[in-house]
Amino acid sequence: MPELPDVEVFRGYLDSTSLNQKIEKVQIYSPEILKGISASEMEIALKDNTFESTRRHGKYLFSELDTGRWLVFHFGMTGFLKYFKEMEKEPPHDRMLIEFLNGYHLSYDCQRKLGEIRITENVDKFTRETNLGIDALDIAFDPDWFREKLNSQRGSIKSTLMKQEFVAGIGNIYADEILFQSGVHPKARPNQLNDKTVKKLFTQIGKVLNKAIECEAQPERFPQNFIIPRRRTDQKCPKCGGKIEILKISGRSAYYCPKCQKG
DNA sequence: ACATTGACCTGAGAGC
DNA sequence: TGCTCTCAGGTCAATG
Numbered sequence: 001m002p003e004l005p006d007v008e009v010f011r012g013y014l015d016s017t018s019l020n021q022k023i024e025k026v027q028i029y030s031p032e033i034l035k036g037i038s039a040s041e042m043e044i045a046l047k048d049n050t051f052e053s054t055r056r057h058g059k060y061l062f063s064e065l066d067t068g069r070w071l072v073f074h075f076g077m078t079g080f081l082k083y084f085k086e087m088e089k090e091p092p093h094d095r096m097l098i099e100f101l102n103g104y105h106l107s108y109d110c111q112r113k114l115g116e117i118r119i120t121e122n123v124d125k126f127t128r129e130t131n132l133g134i135d136a137l138d139i140a141f142d143p144d145w146f147r148e149k150l151n152s153q154r155g156s157i158k159s160t161l162m163k164q165e166f167v168a169g170i171g172n173i174y175a176d177e178i179l180f181q182s183g184v185h186p187k188a189r190p191n192q193l194n195d196k197t198v199k200k201l202f203t204q205i206g207k208v209l210n211k212a213i214e215c216e217a218q219p220e221r222f223p224q225n226f227i228i229p230r231r232r233t234d235q236k237c238p239k240c241g242g243k244i245e246i247l248k249i250s251g252r253s254a255y256y257c258p259k260c261q262k263g
Numbered sequence: 264a265c266a267t268t269g270a271c272c273t274g275a276g277a278g279c
Numbered sequence: 280t281g282c283t284c285t286c287a288g289g290t291c292a293a294t295g
Contacts, residue, residue, distance in 0.1 A: 001288055026288085032272095059289080077289050078273085093273085112272050114289055155266055164290085173288050231288095250267060 002059055002075030002115075004136055004169030004210035010073075010081050011056050014063060014248035017083035018098075018106050019051050025099040033095050033110065035118040036226050045069060046098065057127050057135050058168025062120070069119050072126065074115030082107045127168075136169040136205055143202045150190040150198060157193070157201075159250045170205070172252045173228055174212065178204045179256065180227040185248060185263035186254040231255045 002010070025164070026046045028039040049065040056062070061073040073079070082091045083106050090097070091109040096117060098106040108117060120126040134141050146167075153160045160166060161175040170178065179186050182203045184197060193201070217223035219229040225238045235244045237257035246252040 003288060006288080066273065074289085076272090077287065110272095111274065112287085112289095116290095157267080162289095171288055228288095251269080252288090 001217070002058075002077070002079055003171035003174050004059060004209055005174065005217040006073065006080075007056055007059050007061050007169075008137075008213050009217045010075070011061055012178050013081055013083070014051065014054055014061070014106070017104075018063075019053070021025060021050055021104075023047055023049050023051075023098055023103045027097040027099075028095075029097070030095040030110075030113060033108075033113055033115060035116045037119055042096075042117070042119070044106050046071070047167055055123055057112070057123070058164055059171070060127075060130075060132070060163075062126075069121055070123055070126075070258055072116075072118045072120050074116045076110055076112060076116070076184045078112045079108065079110035079115035082109060086104070092221065092253045129178040132168040133166045134168065136167045137209055141167065141205075143199065146202050147195070147198050150193065153190040155190075156186060156249055157184060157188045157190050161205075162250075162252075167205070172254075172262050173231065174208060176231075176255050177208050177212075177226060177228050179261060181208055181225075183261055185261045186249055186256050188263045227255060227257070 023046050026043045028034065028042060031039040034042055049067060051063045052066065053064045054062060059074060061072045064070050083104060084090065085104050091107055093109050093111040093112065094107045095110050096108040149166065150160070158175050158179060161170045161178060162172065176186070178201065182197065182201045184201060211223065222229055227238060230244055232236065236242065237244055237260060240257065240259050242257055242259040244255055245258050247256065
């Protein structure tokens with residue numbers, strides 16, 4: 001789930017449910033998801049604070065506390081947030097539970113525990129130290145820079161798009177969608193793409209991610225011509241009707257249409 | 264130095 | 280039903 005569009009949706013969710021409410025209690029059920037901070041330190045950092053604002057960079061979500069520190073969420077492959085009142089509504093793999101003074105709860109659920117939660121003093125410093133590239137939806141993300149940078153990349157275009165230190169926010173499934181919408185084969189060499197194709201790729205990064213956010217990252221709401229809802233065997237290409245194929249690239253499955261995507 | 268693989272975790276679903 | 284195997288939208292360390 002949690003690539004850039006999903007995390008942006010989580011951000012809106014946190015904004016509309018959890019801002020400006022006093023945190024009364026914190027329960028950490030799986031302390032192993034905390035990085036660089038102990039459970040008791042985390043409790044102290046959050047208790048009696050409120051979330052004042054949020055930011056997002058790539059797949060990371062940040063929420064500012066009164067103290068000026070930031071709570072940092074990464075969602076791994078299975079993480080999400082849930083806001084609810086009654087404990088019967090608690091999700092099944094709750095790893096950290098925040099209880100607000102108004103009786104509502106915010107849960108960080110992560111089945112596979114590949115996600116991480118930490119505290120940082122400074123978001124920009126954090127993104128620098130984590131070697132995150134520019135956010136894929138940052139207005140400063142520039143086509144000329146993109147062209148230039150592609151020339152220095154080895155590997156496949158798909159693994160390049162997924163590199164967080166190159167551009168932050170694109171993961172396995174949105175990389176496939178961007179390549180499909182651009183008509184580019186996932187194994188194409190980044191430095192061999194012509195200018196027109198690079199331009200198309202650049203445009204589609206923004207279009208695909210923004211469209212997904214608009215659809216609240218729910219595949220069943222995606223446009224008819226998206227390939228994401230067809231990541232199953234024996235599916236047809238939404239553009240040409242041909243058979244969708246699966247490749248292994250860097251250990252991940254790449255779904256693509258061999259007719260529409262040329263290398 | 265770089266790109267690719269395996270390990271980290273857990274559970275769902277397929278196949279027998 | 281119950282067991283085993285494979286796979287899953289991420290990332291890092293180890294490997295070639």
